[in-house]
Amino acid sequence: ASIGALCAATTALAIDPIIIKGSKFFNEKTGEQFYFKGIAYQPRTGLKGDNPDPLADTVGCKRDVELFKDLGINSIRVYEVDYNKNHDTCMKLLSDAGIYLLLDMPSPKYSINRLDPYWDHDTMGHWAAKVDAFSKYDNLAAWIAGNEVANDKDTTSSAAFVKAAVRDMKAYLKAKGLKTPVGYADNDDMDIRMNLINYFNCGSEETRVDFYGINIYRWCGDETDFKTSGFADVTKNMTDYKIPSLLTEFGCNKIRPRTFPDVKSLYGSDMNSVFSGGIMYEFTEEDNEYGIVKVSYGSSKVEKTEDYDNLKKVYSGLSTKGVKMSDYKPGGKDSICPKVSDIWEVKSDVLPPTPSAARCKCMMDSLGCTLKSTELSTTEGKVLGEAIGNICGLTSCNEISSNTSKGGYGNYVACSAVERSAWAINQNY
Structure with missing residues (x-):
């Protein structure tokens, strides 16, 4: 009791x-x-x-x-x-x-x-x-x-x-x-x-x-x-x-x-x-x-x-x-999705993919070489970012990139920065 x-x-x-x-x-x-x-x-x-x-x-x-x-x-x-x-x-x-x-x-x-x-x-x-x-x-x-x-x-x-x-x-x-x-x-x-x-x-x-x-x-x-x-x-x-x-x-x-x-x-x-x-x-x-x-x-x-x-x-x-x-009787209206314009760079009916660790692991397992570390310092991240920027200026990086205006999202756009970088380095190689 x-x-x-x-x-x-x-x-x-x-x-x-x-x-x-x-x-x-x-x-x-x-x-x-x-x-x-x-x-x-x-x-x-x-x-x-x-x-x-x-x-x-x-x-x-x-x-x-x-x-x-x-x-x-x-x-x-x-x-x-x-x-x-x-x-x-x-x-x-x-x-x-x-x-x-x-x-x-x-x-x-x-x-x-x-x-x-x-x-x-x-x-x-x-x-x-x-x-x-x-x-x-x-x-x-x-x-x-x-x-x-x-x-x-x-x-x-x-x-x-x-x-x-x-x-x-x-x-x-x-x-x-x-x-x-x-x-x-x-x-x-x-x-x-x-x-x-x-x-x-x-x-x-x-x-x-x-x-x-x-x-x-x-x-x-x-x-x-x-x-x-x-x-x-x-x-x-x-x-x-x-x-x-x-x-x-x-x-x-x-x-x-x-x-x-x-x-x-x-x-x-x-x-x-x-x-x-x-x-x-x-x-x-x-x-x-x-x-x-x-x-x-x-x-x-x-x-x-x-x-x-x-x-x-x-x-x-x-x-x-x-x-x-x-x-209370709820009212209100469904909002109408905004259209792409010079001040709105999003195709409203397409969203980036749901992150999948399994998909990214599969991609990483397929690569000839990977980055040594998965945790980067700020300096390492900056240097790597510049390198990837250069690579993506020379070769197509569509698989790790997005175009929100067109609703285009690459297969690995929801992978981590290190995983996306590894993909780009292999692509370049």
Whole structure:
């Protein structure tokens, strides 16, 4: 009986699942519409080594969860973690405080490079390892499969590889019986934003994102308003969108201290029927000066800024009431895929192939010579890249190349950089 009572108590403490219906998020148990009232969380000051992981820093986590509760937030967005570390303590502290996690799948080393985009089995393997490490936590609310990857008209080809990654990671989650939604966060570029918004919500269900994020920094200071900031235009763009949208980053810092006037519109009648809240950028003060507290890795000391008090004031004054899940009838339209143009270099109905380690191994086994190492230093990678560039200027490298405008993808385009290089060297030989 005592064990049963303990289990019941443990269950009662579990955080409620957040689910998607139509273009909105809902608390699955209460049926109330859910709005992200969050903050970006990636402390970097005092970090030793190359792997920032705030969710493995228990001292910092205990320090900051108390501040999160004081601010009244219900979510954090984290960009980088080391999936080999233990995150149980921090994730439990967050869950007990009613705080959900939005976690980015990429890391700087394993991401899609906007200038030279590939989606290969190395990258996918690291993203999958992150999924495996975090999917056991009840407060993991969403994955973000890319942050501002295509950020202007010259880098749109990278969007095809991000969408391929979305397709494959959604399939990976589904195969594991997981329903955590996968989204994308754009940078609100005036030239390409509508193409991106439409591209990630067109085509088959398997390839679309489950929600769409916008990083926006246009509302700067109290002299700006809903219309003059451009927030009205952004809201209009998303009005008939079929899936949920939220501000994955906001909080212009051109005028400090910040007073966060955009919060009132985001959670009020201007925007709350379209957007599911947002994530203020960011919690800790770093070199880019967006923080609301000053802290250091592994230290329990905190210094709050005036921005902290201002954010607490606007966040605590919110009482957003959405629609009940049972009363809500989803609307919205399927987006029409953008056509190839001088500012959109992607043939929308063809995606890069799903990475296959077996295919790449088969190719490598067929080669007369291979590279000695599979892990290259930055210098080695640069030298090798130049050499391959020269080779591909002399002979056809179609098998390891792509043409996103024509929807052409070589057989080994989803192999690792080392494997593609080995193929090119053999081709040249």
